[in-house]
Amino acid sequence: MKHYQNYSLLSHNTFGFSVSCSDFYQYEKKEELEQLYKEGIFQGNWLPIGDGSNLLIKNDLNYPVIQSDIKTIEIIEETEKKCLVKAGAGVVWDEFVQWTISHQLGGVENLSLIPGRVGASPVQNIGAYGVEAKDVIRRVEVYDTKENIFKTLEGTDCAFEYRGSVFKKEKQLIVVSVTYELTKAPYYELKLDYGNVREVLQGLDTISLQDVRNAIVDIRMSKLPLPSEIGSAGSFFKNPVVSKAEFERLQRSYPTIPFYEVADGYKIPAAWLISQCGWKGKNIGAAGVYEKQPLILVNRGGAKGEDLLFLMKQIQLSVKDQFAIQLHPEVCLIQ
Numbered sequence: 001m002k003h004y005q006n007y008s009l010l011s012h013n014t015f016g017f018s019v020s021c022s023d024f025y026q027y028e029k030k031e032e033l034e035q036l037y038k039e040g041i042f043q044g045n046w047l048p049i050g051d052g053s054n055l056l057i058k059n060d061l062n063y064p065v066i067q068s069d070i071k072t073i074e075i076i077e078e079t080e081k082k083c084l085v086k087a088g089a090g091v092v093w094d095e096f097v098q099w100t101i102s103h104q105l106g107g108v109e110n111l112s113l114i115p116g117r118v119g120a121s122p123v124q125n126i127g128a129y130g131v132e133a134k135d136v137i138r139r140v141e142v143y144d145t146k147e148n149i150f151k152t153l154e155g156t157d158c159a160f161e162y163r164g165s166v167f168k169k170e171k172q173l174i175v176v177s178v179t180y181e182l183t184k185a186p187y188y189e190l191k192l193d194y195g196n197v198r199e200v201l202q203g204l205d206t207i208s209l210q211d212v213r214n215a216i217v218d219i220r221m222s223k224l225p226l227p228s229e230i231g232s233a234g235s236f237f238k239n240p241v242v243s244k245a246e247f248e249r250l251q252r253s254y255p256t257i258p259f260y261e262v263a264d265g266y267k268i269p270a271a272w273l274i275s276q277c278g279w280k281g282k283n284i285g286a287a288g289v290y291e292k293q294p295l296i297l298v299n300r301g302g303a304k305g306e307d308l309l310f311l312m313k314q315i316q317l318s319v320k321d322q323f324a325i326q327l328h329p330e331v332c333l334i335q
């Protein structure tokens with residue numbers, strides 16, 4: 001296990017904030033978590049981190065940050081059609097997606113290029129282009145930092161919801177590995193019906209997993225900032241869900257309002273609400289609203305966590321004033 005003190009988190013948060021932590025532990029074997037337990041690390045505050053791609057860290061942290069560096073990927077069970085693949089929490093998510101494609105396994109190709117690591121995929125229930133991690137997660141192995149034991153949860157026990165799960169609430173659990181159920185060629189079904197995915201693939205006679213990956217990568221690159229170039233944490237807000245009555249009220253005032261019907265109401269793209277309020281491409285100091293996708297707040301260079309939080313609050317106020325809708329951050333705020 002690696003241990004660093006007074007450690008800079010600059011390269012561990014995709015907003016690119018210059019913050020630090022008192023201690024940084026990087027473990028390569030899951031048993032090392034028991035060692036941290038014995039040292040009393042889990043008695044106070046601590047923060048598990050993947051690649052810091054969904055975090056807004058406001059200040060220096062006077063407590064430990066813990067990162068998995070378990071990078072194994074193994075096939076643990078196979079049938080004619082399916083394959084169970086177990087990946088360590090420290091595997092870079094997009095490298096995992098590439099691995100599945102090179103093994104001709106379908107299921108996560110639409111989640112190409114999402115920043116972060118495997119460990120965050122169940123926590124956030126990451127999703128894009130019509131697929132969510134919950135669709136393929138079969139089991140999640142966790143370490144319980146209160147009880148000092150390892151546990152395995154079935155996918156059905158993870159309380160997955162839109163960008164959330166039991167792991168967002170039960171903060172004592174650290175994800176150690178995730179087992180995905182993937183589908184072998186030629187049995188997988190491609191999901192091409194979100195946005196312009198099918199359009200980007202037009203002209204191909206047969207569509208491979210790699211073709212879908214390439215299309216998703218192209219779409220993402222055209223809309224989303226690369227964390228290596230512009231600091232951001234992907235979508236900053238969740239898309240709000242409103243009731244039928246509320247939706248009808250909105251539609252009367254805004255007949256062109258985009259929406260998706262979901263189980264508990266109508267999901268309205270926050271990007272649209274933010275654009276309508278005139279925020280697209282705007283900045284307050286070094287904190288900005290990305291011009292190509294206004295759901296993404298960016299660090300134009302030298303912004304601090306508090307600058308992003310100020311911008312967040314101004315956007316929330318505008319959307320509340322104009323639409324009577326409360327936007328909630330999707331990014332985890334570490335204050």
Ligand code: EPU
Pocket residue numbers: 127128129130194195223233234235236237238239258269270271272273275291292293294295330
């Ligand atoms: N829109 C605008 N103006 C814009 C961009 C979008 O009005 O400039 C509206 C349009 O109506 C568009 C709609 O927003 O149809 C949806 O836009 P998009 O398909 O880009 O997706 P999103 O709802 O804004 C969600 C996820 C993204 C994910 C995309 C694609 C959330 C919070 N975000 O964004 O996830 O990549 O769908 O599936 O659900 C992330 O979680 O960090 C993330 C990037």
